Amino acid sequence: MKKHLCFYVFVFIVISCKKKESPLTFKNTIYNATTIETCNMGMCPELDIERLTALGDAKLADSINKAVERVLVSNLVINPDEIPKIKTLDEAIANFISSHRNYHDEFPETNAGYEFSSKSAISLNGSELLSIVFDTYSFWGGAHGYGSTTYLNIDKQTGKSLNTENLIDNEPAFLKLAEQKFRSQKGISENESINSTGYFFENDQFILPANIGFTENEMTLIYNPYEVASYAEGQIIIKIPLNEVTPFLKLSL
Known part of the structure; x- marks a missing residue:
């Protein structure tokens, strides 16, 4: 009887431990000329990266960290x-x-140097959706x-990175809402061409931006420079x- 009791207690403890996951938390790791070893061995560009790292729930944290790394790599590689x-941020750096060093070898007379900075932060940590924002120069x-600004949206149940198709249901109807907001903000009437004031939407058809993010109060649509307008226009932000x-x-937020 005692053996059976000990066995059941052991099983209960094991199951309880498996079910209990550490809460998801985040920290920032800094990469710059003082923390990158290679910069001690020669000319170094201006680098200032704050990399967001997820901790806790092992499987979800691993998915988030891999997705964050992919964004940073794609933004950093020329x-x-x-x-x-x-494959990794260290390789990209x-x-x-x-x-940068090859550039200065080729143009030794130049005073200009390469620069890269990126700050990442939690924009929304909801019940099902995690939205991370990267501000990059x-x-x-x-x-x-x-x-530019990049948004990374992750399904917290699966760890999957979400694109517009994964996020938006009935996209044609949502597209109409987003276009109404865009036209209203930019003073373009419903009867005018969407490109009438100098934008260059392909085939004169409104499209959603590459980056869509969330906060507790709003959805943010960000068109980065050159996406639908000239560099001089800067970012176009629709909330x-x-x-x-x-x-x-x-998903539920």
């Missing part, structure tokens, strides 16, 4: 063809430093730098109250 070959020796977009969302 040549898009090299992105599939570079090494590649960026190497590119890069300069690769051209006429000017480039500032829609959550109560208006909730009917179109596939």
Whole structure:
């Protein structure tokens, strides 16, 4: 009887431990010239990266961290063809430093240097949706730098990164709502061409931006420079109250 009791107690403890997951928490890790070892061995570009790292719930945290790393790598690597070959942030940083040094070897008279900064933060940590925002600035020796915002949306139940199709239900109806908000903000009447004031939506058809994010109160649509307008226009930011977009969302916030 005692043996059976001990067995049941053991099973109960094991099951309880398996069910109990550490809560999801986050920390920031800083990468700059003082923390990157390679920068002690020669010329280094201006680098300032705050990398958000998830801790706690092991499986979900691992999915989040891999997705965050993919965003940082894609933003940091200069040549898009090299992105599939570079798997980690450390590799991307090494590649960026190497590119910077090669640039100065080729143009030794230049005073300009490469720059890259990225700050990531939790925009929304909801019951089912995690939204992370990355604010990035890069300069690769051209006429000017480039500032952009990237959103990463993750299903907390599956750890899957979500695109617009995964997020939005009845996309045609939502597209109409978003276009109304865009036209209202930019002073473009319903009867006018969406490009009448200088935008360059392809085929004169309104489209959603590449980056859609969330806060506790609103959905944010961000068109980065060159996406639908000139560099001089800067970012175009459209904010829609959550109560208006909730009917179109596939996940609960």
